[in-house]
Amino acid sequence: MLIIHTALHGEARAFIRHFALKRQHDINAFACFQKDDTFLIESGIGKINTASAIGWVCGTLNISSPVILNIGMAGHALYSIGECYLANRIEDHATGHRYYPPQLADTSFNGHCLLTLDRPTKSYPGKCMVDMEASAFIQAATRFTTIELCQSIKAISDNRAKPARLMKDREVESLLAPHAKAIMCLADELRQYRAELMDNSCVVFSQVTQQWHFTKYQQKQLTGLLQRHHALQPHEELIGMVPTRIDSSKAFIQWLDNYLRNLPMKF
C-alpha cells in the first residue's frame, strides 16, 4: 500500500493523473483519491491538518507498514525554484524535535534538511528548506509504519529572490510534475522494501482458518507455527500433509507443533 500525502490540491494533481486515482466522494473530512493500493489524501496547510489526515487515513485503512510519502513545496533562501529534494533531516522549529528518515532507496534526488515552521516566513532561517507540514507528517506517520518507509519530497517554490506568494493549482503542479517519474521510482523501491516485511505464511493461514475456528489466542499460536514451518520447509505444501484425523483447531496446532519439533536441524 502506498499513501501519498499532500497539503494542497495543486501538489496532488500530477499524482492523481499519473495513477489515474478516483475521488472518493463518500469521504467528507479530507479530499481523498484512490485506485487499487494507492491512496492520496489532501490535508490542507499546516501541522494539525497534516497530523489529522495521516492519523485518519492510516487508522481507516489499517494496513500493516504502508509506504507513506509527503510530497509538497518548500522554500529555501538560495535554491532555485523547481529543484526537488528528499528530506534527510526533518526538524520541528517549535519543539526542536528532529527526525532522520534513512535513505534506503537509490534515488536521483539530493538529500537536504527541512525545517517545519508554524507560520509562513520570508526570512528563511538557517540552511534548511522550510515548510509547514513535514515534522507533523513524520511524527504521525511513524506511529503506523517504520521510518524507512516514510519520506518527504519537496520542490522549491520560493526563495529570497522570489518569496512565497499565493499560487494557482496549475503553477504548483508545474513545479512537481517534472519530478513525478522520479518520485514514482522512489515509491516503487520503497514498496519492494515493504514487501520484505510482509508475512509469507498468510496464504496458508487463511486456508487453515477457513477450515476450523481459531480463537484469537490460537490465531497467534498458528501464526508463529506457520512462520516456523515456512522457515524450515519453505517449499513444502503443508495443507496436503495434514492427517485426516485432525478435526479441530486445537488438534491442528498440536500436530503442527509436534511436526516442527521433530524436524532435523540442518545448515
Add this chain to the structure above:
Amino acid sequence: MFSTLYIEEAIRSHPRTRKILRRFKGRTVVECRHYGELLNLKSQNFRLQKKQPALILAEKRGKKILPAPSGYDIGARYNYYFSHVLNCVYDCRYCFLQGMYQSAHSVLFVNYEDFIDNIRQQALSHHDEAVHFFSGYDGDSLALEPLSSFSDFFISSLRNIPNIWLELRTKSTQVRSLLTLEPWSQCIVAFSFTPEDVSNALEHGVPEIKQRLDAIDKLQQKGWPIGLRLDPLIDSENFEQQYQGLLQQLFSVINADNIHSVSFGAFRVPEDFYAQMARLYPEERLFAFSMEKRDGMVSYRRLREQNMRDAIREMLLGYVKPSVLFPCAT
C-alpha cells in the same frame, strides 16, 4: 560501505572526523545533535536499515569502560570491555546486536584519547596485576580499520602500560595496520568462527574462512598472539562433523602450540533480544528450531548445550593444551 554519514555537531571539527570526512567526498553528510537521536528511535526497522546502513560519528560521553560479564574471561581476574564502535558492519543472524539496537547504523566514537585515559586509570588501579580489556563486544574491532585507524592508536597508546592486556575480537581481514606495527605480546587478535555451512547460512557479509585464515597466518608469522573464539556454537544434525571439519581447517594454518586462548559457548541471547530477532527475521531457520528459556536467556536445551560443549572441548583437546581452553558462561 556507507552511503550516508551522520556527524554529531559537537565533533564536526574533531581531527579524526575531518580525516574520515575526506574519505566520504561526494556522499551525503547530515549533522545531528546526539547519536541517540538516530539509534534510539522506536519506529525504525533494523532489518531494512541493514540493507543500507549509515555511519554515525559521535563522541562517547560518560563511562567508556565497563566490567566484562563474568564467565567471559580468558584467564585474568580483572576484566573490562569497551566499545569504540556500536553495531557491526557484518550481518550475522545469531548476533545479539539485532535485538539490542533499534537501528542498524554503525556508531564510531572519535574521542579515542578519552578511552585511553579511562583504560589507563583502570589498569593503574589494579597495580601490577594483569587487567584484560576486551574490544569487539558491540561491533567488530577491526572491520572499520581503514576508516578508524583504531588498532594503531590504541596499541601505540597502551603498549607501554605493563599490566594491560588487550583483546581485539574480529571476523575481519583488515589486519594491514597490525602488520605494520611491532607485535605486542599482550594484544590478542581473536578471530571468531563457525563451520562453513553455518557461516554461509548465517554470517552475511563476513569474509570467507579461508580469507580469515590468511589474515591469521600473516599475523602469527609476524608474532601477534592469536585467539580463537568458537562462540556461538550453532547446533545442527551433523554438529560434530561440521565442527571437526572446521577445526581441521583452522589448525592446518594456525600454530596450535602458540595459540593464546580458545573460548567457546553455545548460542544464547537474552529473552527480549531473542524475541526481537525472531520478529525481525521470522523466516530464519535459526529461530524456527525449538529453544529453551532459562534464567532470562534463550538457548538450546540444557542437556543438548552440555553435549555440544563437551563435544567441542574433546575435539579441541586433540589440538591444544587444556590450559588455553576457556568455556564461556552458560
